[in-house]
Amino acid sequence: MSSSHFYSSITKKIIMSLMGLFLLTFLLVHLTLNSFLLFDKNLFNEGAHFMGTNPFIQVFQWVLFAGFAIHILYGIILQIQNWVSRPKGYKKRAWMEQSPFSKYMIYTGAIIFIFLAIHLGNFFFVKMGWVGNGVPELGGKEDMGQLVIDLFSNGGYVAFYVIMFLLMGFHLDHAFQSAFQTLGLNHPTYWGFIKGLSRVYAIVVTLGFVIIPLVIYFR
Amino acid sequence: MDLKLKIWRQASPTDKGQFVDYDVHNISTDASFLEMIDILNDELIEKGERPVAFDHDCREGICGMCSLYINGHPHGPEAATTTCQLHMRKFKDGETVVIEPWRAKPFPVIKDLIVDRSAFDEIIQSGGYISVTTGGVPDGNSIPINKEHADLAMDAAACIGCGACVAACKNASAMLFVSAKVSQFALLPQGKIEAHDRVKAMVAKMDELGFGNCTNTYACEAECPKEISVANIARMNREFIKAKLG
């Protein structure tokens, strides 16, 4: 298979890393919004309302979907080419990867994709009125917070959600610093810091997303 | 010391190949890994069997010819060491040692443990040089070179083109090798002139030959006998972006 059909190897990686960095930023925004739910449901509803009506965000959400689609598409192309590059494997292969989760990016990526589909089905599609019974209302306004709280009162769903986010954390731990390396931003003076920041990002984002459903469930 | 060996035997590029078990006895702990195979081969020849074919040349860690995937690592388990410089004292008496050829689509097996690494030569031919017109030799000091860049270029130039990076990488990517070659020129004034064309040509050749895409696992750096840094890959990516934009 000639990779020139899908741009050079480095171009592919650069596209993936830019989309990936965009997704990493989006996750922070999403987490911030979710965290409102811990303090005040109305604040969360206002945030959700803003996200659901602001024209800029409305356009932006399609950019976000495109970002996901491109990242996923290139992730799959890249992985297939990489499998093809070694038609016969080794009998014995030691663990040599220095960024541990780099080994499983396609699998953790697939997990994120499955979660994403379910997640959209639970919230976005309900909100758009494509599935389910619509969003509960409170004083004539959409009560997105209640929709979330209802889901998180189901122990099975909470467990599923927590496991999915732990697995996503593995993707993020490699992803953050990898994007910098791909974009050529590796300087001996800052590299240790970037790697550290990558781990901190992965831990903070994962714990953040995991704590919210747990708090709601046990509250 | 005594060892049990599991060695990949393949009579020709088209032969299916298989692992064959051998026992070697009374190996000196001071022997190198290649000497250990020499001893095995002498025994095989005496018995009238076909000796194990493997690559080697300088046997002092500078030519890059020796290969072998030993117990799951290219050039064996010791860091920053070529197979010719690997000593048997790094193994335990009675240990089972699995010996395989490099595995990558662009490195087809020729015979037993020998693979064809001319794909690397093709990458070099595509741009890994500087064009010079012959004439008078310029004065060495007429082109100032900053010390930091000279050192980094020297570090990159330490690459011996052995292919361990490709062998180690789960994607069979050649990025560490290519980035070392791109870097050693890009860092120096003489190499800067053709830097844009060079990086584009070498990356295109690397892709065309069927090496995988880098996903920054950094296994290459850990396994490189010359400890080439993955910072070179980042530099090549910068050079590539500059070349594409400029």
Ligand code: HEM
């Ligand atoms: C919230 C979601 C996601 C984020 C924030 C994210 C972020 C990233 C980042 C920043 C990288 C490193 C890119 C680079 O170094 O060039 C990466 C790599 C990767 N991603 Fe994702 N990703 C996400 C979802 C997915 C999904 C759904 C897939 C689907 C298959 C996927 C597949 C991959 C693969 C295979 C790699 C490894 C290839 C590489 O290192 O370039 N990712 N991801």
Ligand code: SF4
């Ligand atoms: S970068 Fe290291 S492992 Fe790769 S060919 Fe050069 S010396 Fe060998």
Ligand code: FES
């Ligand atoms: S034989 Fe020359 S480097 Fe090993």
